Amino acid sequence: MENFRNVGLIGRPGSDEVVQTLRHAITFLQSRGCNIILDADIEQLLGRHGLQVGDRKILGESADLVVVVGGDGCLLGAARALSRYGTPVVGVNRGHLGFLTDIMPGELERQLGAILDGHYETEKRFLLDAEVRREQHPVGGGSALNDVVIRAGDSVHMVEFELWIEGRFVYNQRSDGLIIATPTGSTAYALSGGGPIMHPKLDAIVLVPMHPHALSSRPLVVDGNSEIKLVIRSGHNSPLVSCDGQAGVRAQAGDVIYVRKRAQKLTLLHPHDHDFYEACRSKLGWSSKP
Amino acid sequence: MENFRNVGLIGRPGSDEVVQTLRHAITFLQSRGCNIILDADIEQLLGRHGLQVGDRKILGESADLVVVVGGDGCLLGAARALSRYGTPVVGVNRGHLGFLTDIMPGELERQLGAILDGHYETEKRFLLDAEVRREQHPVGGGSALNDVVIRAGDSVHMVEFELWIEGRFVYNQRSDGLIIATPTGSTAYALSGGGPIMHPKLDAIVLVPMHPHALSSRPLVVDGNSEIKLVIRSGHNSPLVSCDGQAGVRAQAGDVIYVRKRAQKLTLLHPHDHDFYEACRSKLGWSSKP
C-alpha cells in the first residue's frame, strides 16, 4: 500500500470558503499524522500556521500526494506544474462545475480518509504540449490538461492557417481559431464549440473549429498520439496560442505550431464511488433514471 | 422613371482587378452620359482621370446612384455611410462570396445598363445602431448592416452580461460574446455561430451566442423593431462592441449597450434576375435541381 506521508496543499486564492476548507483539511491531515507542505501561493491566506511551505517544484519533488482545494481551473494549474513529477493529485470542489475536483467539502474527512487508507481509483490523464516555432526556432509554448487554443489575435479579424496531422495536410481554414482538446478538456471549452464529449479513458484528441468560415468544417477526433501542426498564414494580427485559457504566446504569419501529447501524465486520484457519467448528469443536467 | 445622372463610384483598394473593373465602369458610365463622382478613397488608384472627386458625404448628397466595386465588405462600409442619405447602391462583385454585390464584372455593361434604363428591383435593407452608455452617458457606438458583435475583450476570458429585450429580462450569459445580426448579416458571421439563415425581406433580428457556457443557449429570433439591451457584468477585461467587424468601442463593467434598428434603411438595387436563393445555392453550396 502506498503511504501518503507528505501531503501538499494547494488552494484557489480569493475565496473565504477555500480558506475554510483548507483549514479543515489541515486539521484532518494532521490528525492522520501527515506532514503538510503548503503551496507558497496560499501561505499568506492562512495567517500564522507553522507549516512547511514550498513552491510547486518542491511540492512536486517532496509530496506523496497533493490536495487541491478550488475548482477545475485551480486543479488545471496544479496539474500542469505537477505532472512532470508524477505526484498524485486529488481535488476538493470549491468552484462551479467540477469534473476534476470530485470530493465535496462536506465529505472531506470520509473521502480523503479513505484515500489515505488506500481506497481510491487511480486515473491517468494526458496533457498536451504546444510549441511555437519561428524560422525553425522555438519562440514559446506551454502545456495544457484541457486544451490548446489558437485564435485570432484581435477580435475583429479571422486567423487563417493550414492544418497538418501526422504529416498529412488536412485543410486550410479561416475561422476565429481552433480548439485542440484532450478528453479532459472535451467537457470544457471544446463543448461550447460543438465538440463531442470524450470519455476520460479515451486516447484521443479533438480539434474543434471556432466559427469556421466554411459550413463543412466539423469537429475532428484523432488518435491521442498524433502530431498536430498548424502553419499560420494570415499575418495582419498576431494569433494567440493559449494553454488552458492562460495568457499564452503571440504567433505571427509563417510560424509553425506543434501540439503533441506530453510524455508525463497527470495522476488523478478519485474516491471509489467516482463515476464520470454521474458527473455529466449532475454538471451537464443530463436526466437521471426516472 | 428615375434618372441616374450623377453616379458615385466606390471601390475596394488593394486589388488590380478592382481598378480594372472601375475603369471599365467609368468608360461605360461616361458612354451613357452619366456624370461620375469618384470616392476620395480610390482617387489615387486611377492615375489621371479628370473626374469629380468627393468624400462619402458628398457622394451621399450629390449622387443619384452609387456603384460599389469589391466584395460584400466594401459594400457594408458604403452602406453604413450612405444609408442616411437614401442614395441607392448597386454592387459589382470583385471579392469572394457576394450576397450583396450581385453584378458580375463580365455582365457589367448589360446589367448596369439595364439599371440605368430603369430595369431593376429595389430592396430596402435595415441597419442596426449600437450605443454604449456609461452612467447614463453615451461613450461610443456605431452602425451595422450585418451585425453588432459584443465580445470578450481579450481572448482568454469570457464576457458576462444580462440580456434584456423590449424591457424584459431574458437571461444572464457567460460566453465569448453575442452576435446581433440583421437578415443581411444572417448569412455572414452569425451563420458560423449556428444562427439560421433569414430571408432578406424578414423584419427580424437574430441573437447568436458565441461559445456559450450553458448548453441550453440557442439562437433567438425577435422582431426587427425590438430594443435590445445588454448590461455588462464582468469587469476584468474590456469587452469590445464592433459593427460589421470594424474596430469598435471598448466597454467596461456596468456599461449598458443598446442595439436598435436604424431609422434610415439602405436602398439596394438589383438586376431583375436577382434571386436570394440562387445566391445561397451558389455561395453556400446548396444543391441545385438535378
Place this chain on the structure above:
Amino acid sequence: MENFRNVGLIGRPGSDEVVQTLRHAITFLQSRGCNIILDADIEQLLGRHGLQVGDRKILGESADLVVVVGGDGCLLGAARALSRYGTPVVGVNRGHLGFLTDIMPGELERQLGAILDGHYETEKRFLLDAEVRREQHPVGGGSALNDVVIRAGDSVHMVEFELWIEGRFVYNQRSDGLIIATPTGSTAYALSGGGPIMHPKLDAIVLVPMHPHALSSRPLVVDGNSEIKLVIRSGHNSPLVSCDGQAGVRAQAGDVIYVRKRAQKLTLLHPHDHDFYEACRSKLGWSSKP
C-alpha cells in the same frame, strides 16, 4: 369588459391529476356563476356531474372561453379545433414543459379568477395549413399550431424533395425530412433539430432540415405569409406529412405539399404576469439573474 359566461372545459385523459384539477376548476367556475360545457372526450372521467356536454364544434360555437387542463400537447389539439371559431383559450399546466399552458394548478383560483375579472393579456398565435396534392387534386392535409413535418416514410431511407418558397426554387434536399414550424413550435420539435427560438410575436416560419445529407443545409427563417411548396421526388417509400405530431397523410413521388399560414388564428389568454422569457428560463434551464 368581456363576459365569460359560458366556459368550455377540455382535459387530457389518463391522469388522476388532470381529473382533480378539472374538478377544482368546475367548483371554482360554478362559484363564479359560469355555465360549464364539458368536452365530450372527458365526460366519463368525471363520473356523475350534471353538466352540459358538447363536442369541440359545440364548444367552439357556444363557449366564451375554453379552459384546457393538461400539457402543451393537449392544448395543441384544442387549438386546432377551436381556432376556426375564434374562441379564446387558456391553459392550466398538468404536463411537463409548458410554453402554452401557463396557469399552475395551485394558482388556478387566483389566475383564472383574474381572467374572469377581465385582467389578462390576449395573444394571437397563427397556425399552418398543410395540403397534399396529387396530380392537381387534394388528397389530404391538416392544421398545426406547432409544426408540419414531412419525413421519410420508413426509418431506413431518406426522402428527397424540391423546396420552393413564394414560387422561387430553394434547393433539392435529401434528408430524413423537413420541420416547418411556427414561432409557437420553435420551442418544441424544431428546437431539437437545431432551429432557433423565435419570439411568439414574430410573424415568421422556420424550416429545419432533419439530418440533411448536405453539410451546408441550415435552418431557414422566412416571412410568416410565405407559401411553402415541396415536390416529393423519391418514390420508394411513402413520406409522411404530419401536423403537431399527429398521424398524418402518406405522400408519394410526384406529390406536391403546400404549407401556408391559416386564415384564423388561435386566441390565447395569459395572466398579466406572463412572460415568454420567464418560460424559456424555467423550461429550457436558462440562467436567471444572479
Place this chain on the structure above:
Amino acid sequence: MENFRNVGLIGRPGSDEVVQTLRHAITFLQSRGCNIILDADIEQLLGRHGLQVGDRKILGESADLVVVVGGDGCLLGAARALSRYGTPVVGVNRGHLGFLTDIMPGELERQLGAILDGHYETEKRFLLDAEVRREQHPVGGGSALNDVVIRAGDSVHMVEFELWIEGRFVYNQRSDGLIIATPTGSTAYALSGGGPIMHPKLDAIVLVPMHPHALSSRPLVVDGNSEIKLVIRSGHNSPLVSCDGQAGVRAQAGDVIYVRKRAQKLTLLHPHDHDFYEACRSKLGWSSKP
C-alpha cells in the same frame, strides 16, 4: 508477397456504368492471370460470361481478394458478409461520395494492377455487432461497418431508453433515436446528426442522439471496446434496430440492445496514394491549399 490468384467480383445492381466497369475489371484481371469468381447476385447482369459463380460464403472462403464495384453502400454489404473470412476487399467507386471505394474507374488498371503487384496499404476497419434480447433471449441482431441505429418505430412518437456503457448508467433519453457509429460511419449518417469526424485509425465509437428532447444531449465518444447497452422503456411503438441502414429488427418495451465491437475486422486495401483527409477535402468540400 501475397498472391491474389482467386479474385471475387461484387457489383451494385441497377447501373449500366457498374456493368461496364465490371466488364473492364474482368478483362483486366484475366489478362493478369487471375481466376475470377463472380458474386451470384450480379451474374445475370453480365450475360454469357463462362466465369465461376459463387455466393458470398464461397467468395469469402475461396477468394484471395474481393473487388467491389459500386458505392460505399455496396461495399458495406460486402464488408458485413466477408469480414468473418478475413478476405481483403478493395472498392472501385461508381456511386456518389465514396470514403471506402477509392479506386476511380479510369484508374482501374493502374491502381488495381499495383495492388496485384503487392503495392498497397492494408487497413483494418472494425464492425459492430448488435443483439436484441427479450427476457434474456436473443430475438435478432446484425452487424454494421458504419452504424447501428435505434430509432422510434413510427414517425410520430419518440423512443425512450436508458443508456449504459461498460456497466455504468449514462442517462435516460427521449429522442427520435440513437446513432452508434464506428470511425468508418462517422463520415456517414452520424455526421448529419452533428457527430464528429473520427479518423479511421481511431479505436472509438461515437453515440449521436437524434433530435434529443434535452438540449444538453451531445455526441459522446467512447473506447472502441466498450459494451453499449440500451434498455427500451417506451412501449407504444416498436423501435427499429437497423445496421448500416438495412431493414432491421423491431424491439419492444423492456428489450435490451447490446452493441459491441465485432471480433473479426474488415481488411480494406488501398492504393499507396490513398489519403483519408484528401477524401474529406473532395467529398465534404473542405478547402485545399490555396
